[in-house]
Amino acid sequence: MTPTPPIDIGVSPSVSPDPPAPGVVVRMPITFLGMAPGRPGFEPEEFIRDPAVVRSVQAIRAAPTDAERTAAVYQLMETLG
Amino acid sequence: MTRTELPYDIAIVGLGIAGVPQITHEAEETMRRCRHVFVADTGNGVAEYLRTLSPHVVDLASEKETGAHRIPIYRRFASHVVSAALAEPPVCFATYGHPTMFCYPTTLIQRSAVVLDLKVALVPGVSSLDTLLCDLGVDPGSDGLQMYEATDLLVRRRPLQNDVACVITQAPMVADALNRPAARDVDNLALLQAYLLKFYPADHEVVLATSSPHPLLEPLVQQVRLGSLAAGLVQSAQLTTLFIPPVARRAIADAQLAQRMRVAGAEPVQAAAGAGSAVPTRPGRPNIGPQQPAN
Numbered sequence: 001m002t003p004t005p006p007i008d009i010g011v012s013p014s015v016s017p018d019p020p021a022p023g024v025v026v027r028m029p030i031t032f033l034g035m036a037p038g039r040p041g042f043e044p045e046e047f048i049r050d051p052a053v054v055r056s057v058q059a060i061r062a063a064p065t066d067a068e069r070t071a072a073v074y075q076l077m078e079t080l081g
Numbered sequence: 082m083t084r085t086e087l088p089y090d091i092a093i094v095g096l097g098i099a100g101v102p103q104i105t106h107e108a109e110e111t112m113r114r115c116r117h118v119f120v121a122d123t124g125n126g127v128a129e130y131l132r133t134l135s136p137h138v139v140d141l142a143s144e145k146e147t148g149a150h151r152i153p154i155y156r157r158f159a160s161h162v163v164s165a166a167l168a169e170p171p172v173c174f175a176t177y178g179h180p181t182m183f184c185y186p187t188t189l190i191q192r193s194a195v196v197l198d199l200k201v202a203l204v205p206g207v208s209s210l211d212t213l214l215c216d217l218g219v220d221p222g223s224d225g226l227q228m229y230e231a232t233d234l235l236v237r238r239r240p241l242q243n244d245v246a247c248v249i250t251q252a253p254m255v256a257d258a259l260n261r262p263a264a265r266d267v268d269n270l271a272l273l274q275a276y277l278l279k280f281y282p283a284d285h286e287v288v289l290a291t292s293s294p295h296p297l298l299e300p301l302v303q304q305v306r307l308g309s310l311a312a313g314l315v316q317s318a319q320l321t322t323l324f325i326p327p328v329a330r331r332a333i334a335d336a337q338l339a340q341r342m343r344v345a346g347a348e349p350v351q352a353a354a355g356a357g358s359a360v361p362t363r364p365g366r367p368n369i370g371p372q373q374p375a376n
């Protein structure tokens with residue numbers, strides 16, 4: 001089992017006191033008409049342990065400019081669907 | 082309530098189908114309160130109107146690169162919104178129609194919000210399903226309604242119930258992953274037609290409906306036989322929705338329950354003898370009542 005990454009990416013209740021409710025939509029299959037390659041589903045608790053997600057979130061937090069932050073968010077979007 | 086006290090970092094609002102008059106008060110108030118508004122709606126005058134509500138409106142239309150795959154376009158929409166929400170919340174994503182009606186950027190924003198601990202609020206808008214029901218005078222209460230995205234229908238070979246009305250979105254661009262508004266691929270349209278013919282007869286009349294995008298325009302409603310659907314879709318507007326009426330009405334399976342639901346005295350009305358024997362007329366249309374045999 002992969003250990004929990006040591007950064008705050010705010011999904012598990014132990015990390016953030018008030019996580020946003022995931023809702024139904026985030027638990028639906030991740031691919032859009034099979035056009036976006038991805039995982040079979042989106043379960044936040046597993047998803048946030050993925051090293052690619054961790055790297056994106058670190059890059060988002062560290063981005064010094066708007067353009068770099070937007071580029072880092074785009075990287076995260078690529079893992080989301 | 083000040084901006085910083087708003088209970089969300091990102092508001093996702095629907096703008097309706099018919100331009101500015103269909104924007105709800107709720108959506109408008111939400112946009113006023115946000116620091117930035119990102120708009121994905123090419124309706125006449127919509128972006129201009131939003132600029133009267135907010136000093137920081139970004140039109141995402143320039144991200145819709147023609148010929149590009151649709152997924153990266155949606156990811157770019159979502160990235161701009163989420164990035165701005167991290168820097169200067171609250172921000173608003175204002176999108177055409179209803180925000181969770183076939184709108185993938187909404188899904189991406191919601192997913193990334195879970196990861197990044199952002200709070201999202203959704204504000205409904207008038208969807209093309211709403212306008213379609215009005216344009217066609219359809220009430221799903223009578224025979225039900227099934228609704229599919231055209232490509233999804235083919236990819237998953239979803240079964241259709243031909244005694245239930247059916248709405249199929251994105252039919253003109255079926256099986257096309259690219260953003261090519263004017264393009265129509267006849268082979269792809271033929272695939273859709275062939276699939277539907279597994280469930281409906283070729284002479285079944287279906288409807289290609291485009292709701293008005295502006296108060297000065299009428300909706301376009303065109304009937305075609307299913308056997309000629311591909312040819313009809315080649316000429317259709319980009320935003321056409323395919324509506325397939327039921328082939329037949331499903332028979333009542335539980336007669337006892339149906340009987341229980343009948344309103345008291347719902348027997349056929351007998352003509353009252355004598356009283357008011359004058360035939361009620363309608364100017365320019367047949368009289369009301371039994372038809373008189375032709376002399």
Ligand SMILES: C[S@@+](CC[C@H](N)C(=O)[O-])C[C@H]1O[C@@H](n2cnc3c(N)ncnc32)[C@H](O)[C@@H]1O
Pocket residue numbers: 098177178179180182183184207208209210213249250251252290291292293294319320321322323
């Ligand atoms: C990407 S979806 C967006 C739908 C939008 N979010 C809504 O709430 O209706 C686009 C599809 O919605 C339907 N649609 C959008 N505008 C329409 C209109 N003016 N008339 C009929 N159908 C429309 C069409 O089926 C079109 O392919």
